[in-house]
Amino acid sequence: MADRKIKVIIAKPGLDGHDRGAKVVARALVEAGMEVVYLGLQQTPESIVRAAVEEDADVIGLSILSGAHMTNFRRVRELMLSSGLGDRLLTGGGIIPTKDQEKLQEMGVGKVFGPGDDLQEIVEYIRANARRVPG
C-alpha cells in the first residue's frame, strides 16, 4: 500500500469565480504525484461530497474567497459525516480570517491555507494527513 496514490477533490463552492488559486494548488498536488479530481466553479456542498463518494477521495480541498467559508465548510463536513466519509481530510484555502480558522478546526476541518503560503507546505500537509486506512 506504500505506493497508493492520494486522491484529492479540489472544488470551489458557491458563487465565487476566482479559480486561479484552486488551479495552482491542484497543479502543485499533481506535480507531487497525487491524483486530483478538479470539479471547478459553482459547486454545491452536495455535489462536492457526492463526487468525493464516487471517487473514494482521501482528501477534499475547498477554495473559498467569497467569505462564505463558515457555511460551506460546515455543510460539507456534515455531509461527509452522513456519507461515511468522516475519516477523510477536509482542508482548503482562500481568504479566511485567523479567528475563523479555530472555529473551523472545532468542526473537524483541517488546516486552511491563505495567500502567500508555500505550495510545498500544502503538499506536505496533505501527504501527512491524508486518510491512510487500508482499502
Place this chain on the structure above:
Amino acid sequence: MTFIPQVFWEDFFKGGRLACARLITAVENEPEALPEILDRIIPGQKGGLRIGVTGPPGVGKSTVTAALARRAVRAGHSVGILAVDPTSPFSGGAFLGDRVRMQDLSDDHQVFIRSMASRDGHGGLSPATPYAADILDAFGLDRIFIETVGVGQAELDVLDCSDLVVLVLQPGTGDVIQALKAGIIEAADIFLVNKSDLQGTETLLDSLRFLMDISPVRKGRPFPPVVEASALLDKGMDAASAEVERLIQDCVGSGRYREKRRSRLEREIRSAIQRELWDGYSALAGAGESIRAVAEALIEKGGSPYPYIHEACSRIRIQLVDERDSRGK
C-alpha cells in the same frame, strides 16, 4: 482490502455508492484483491452495455459522453461513466478534469461517475478500467460509458473493453490521408463529428464519405454511421443518441455482444495465467535479478538473449513435466 467482509458485499449489492467506489479503488491499487472481487461480482452482473467514447484530445469526449448519458437516463437507464485522464510520466500524478463537463449529471442518482488516472496504461485506459466496468455492471448500471484519454492513432484498449465504440472527431484536424491511416478510425462503430457549427465540417465529412466509398463494407459489416452534432450546444445529440441505441440493439441481436464478452473473458484467463506463471517462475528462480545480470553481461559481450531464453524455458518445461509426472503417480 483482501478478504472483503460480508457486510461490505451486502452494502454493495444493496446499492451502497461508497462501497462501489471502494471496490474500484481496490482494483486500482490492490491487484491481489482481484480474484476475490471478480468471484463475487461476475455472477452478479446484469449485462450492462459498455460504450467506449474515444477520439483526439479536445474534441469534446466528456461533453459528448455527458450528453449521451443524459439521454440514456431520460430513456430510463441507469448510467455509469468511467472517465480516464492521463497520468504524468514525470510525476506520477494526474489532473482529472472530466467531471467539469459533466456538472449537470452530478445531482442525478441514476448516474455514477468515476474519474480514473491512466497510470500504467498506454492504450488510452488504465489497467483497472475493464474491472471498474465489471464492478459498475454488477452494481446494476445498464449503460456504462468508458471515456478514454485523448488518443492519437493507435491507442485501442477501448476496443477490447467495450461493446461499442463512438469515435468523436472535430473539423480541422487533418485531411483524408489521416483518415486512411490504420488504427483508431478502424475501431469506430459510429463517427460523431462534433463541433459541427465550426468551419471545416464539410471537409471532414467529405473525407469520411471518401473512406466509405472505397471501403463500404468492413469485416462483413456496413460502414459505420456518421452523425453531425454539437454536444456543447446540444444540437444533433438526439439523433446521435438514437443511433447509439440502435447500434446497441444490433450488437445484442446479432450475437456480437456475446462474442465481445467471450473474448474479454478469454483475455482475462490468458493474462491471469501468464501473470501467475511468471510470478511463480520469478519467485522460484530469482528471475528478476538474474535477468538483469544476464542483460548486463550481454551488453558486455554483445550477445543475443535467445540462448538464455531457451535455457530458461526448458527449465520451466522440466518443472511442469516433473509436476505432471508426480501427480500421475
